[in-house]
Amino acid sequence: MNWSAKIITHRGEKRIAVFFDRNEELIAVIKAIKGSKWSQTMRVWHLPDHDEHREMFGLPLLIDSLPSEEGARSLENFRRWLRSKRYSDSTIKTYMEAAKSFLVFFKHKPSNTISNDDVILYNNDYILKNQLSASYQNQIVSAIKLYFTTVQDRKVEIESIHRPKREKVLPNVLSKEEVKLILESQHNIKHKAMLCLIYSCGLRRSELLHLKLDDINSKRNIVIIRQAKGKKDRIAPLSSKVLELLRVYYKGYKPKVWLFEGQVKGQQYSEQSLQTVFKQAVYKAGITKPATLHWLRHSYATHLLESGTDLRYIQELLGHSRSKTTEIYTHVSTHSLQQIKSPFDDL
Template sequence: MTVRGTKIEVDKIHRPKRSKVLPNVLSKGEIKLILNAHSNIKHKSMLSMIYSCGLRRSELLNLKFSDIDSKRNIVLLKNAKGKKDRIAPLSPKILKMLRDYYIAYKPKNWLFEGQISGEQYSEQSLQNVLKQALKKAKISKPVSLHWLRHSYATHLLESGTDLRYIQELLGHSSSKTTEIYTHVSTKSIQQIKSPFDDL
């Protein structure tokens, strides 16, 4: 590349480092408070699905009832981010919750529908469901729906799940993306003894 007669070697241009922002993670206790905050089965099911399956907001809203495979205890996520399909395990507790929800609401098209039958639940309404849960649970942190996904990944890692499986469950194409959770997992950090204790 030449600028005003001066040859510039592109390879030698110093690129600024990208800041490494750690994902925000909630404790299991905080997650429990949030998920139990709503008595409304639909609201409770939506937040529980995001955490228990590590879903992105759009993945939850795009789910249809046919994507739930109760025989194999899995949820099929079609055309997720990066145009990839993937599966996530469904806990028996979630399956029971979804059955109760289905009996109460009988959705026609989407798994979670808005106030108008057959219409998709809106992102804004889902944000409000979380906002109300935080208020009821008296949690003042600026929690977003993505924090539930981050917490799912971190809690899996802390309970000994292999990073490669977590990568698969989250639908990450690069293991580098999943490795960020090793920096927020406190299990190994808590086992390190401070030299201060030996003084």
């Protein structure tokens, strides 16, 4: 995204101002962020000053000082432990930042004296006070629990650390007509191939970008998704129409290593660029919903369910470990609901 951000004071409150040339696509993205506002006097969009938003724009986190010496040593031990468990680089980064913010909050207290009551204090005086989301809090809890498994001399009872009550949020789904408009709005063959492959196989963003040339098996009409979330391999059926599209794309671009590469041969296409491609396609399609790339995956699962595909197969195709994760799509599928006649029609 072509934007920049800085911390401002607006009506006595710290806010994050976002600067960009007028662009309906970017405005839609900003509007979708909870707490976003337009300042008529300053002529700028601004957001609540939270760590989640700071991280989004690459700004220093609210808790950006260093923990105590003892805390820094235990953090490094934590990093080594995560690596030995073969967590992904992105997961290690997330957990390290979360553990660091927790230790900085208690920087004047030795790690081995921190108790479960301190965890509750942190949730109230940092997470809730700064109005951070339940999902962010859940991420913090995961990091704290893992961190304290590496601290031998501790007062914290890991099993007793509670998670926030899970929000019952339905996945966002586009109709088949809307998906078609988005995919057909892209005339760049490379961009179109990326979006079509995501929808046709229900891929996560990182899964698409980690595909290599030999992961497309044209003889068996399958896509091999290697070491996806949870370090799991899986396969997905490859649409014959998408295969033809990929062949046209390959002839035009000749990628060397990755299926989709950036401007430099052999280098992976960036996540940020892929997000921009999708946002441009949504804007060109005339869709005003605050759609994100992940909506294509949600839509794929829901459309499969509505066409009669067994939920167990959808679970396998999406790479879900638990059936309950896949069952959420039954709540957004309209196929069965459309068969129900409203009593209003009989009045």
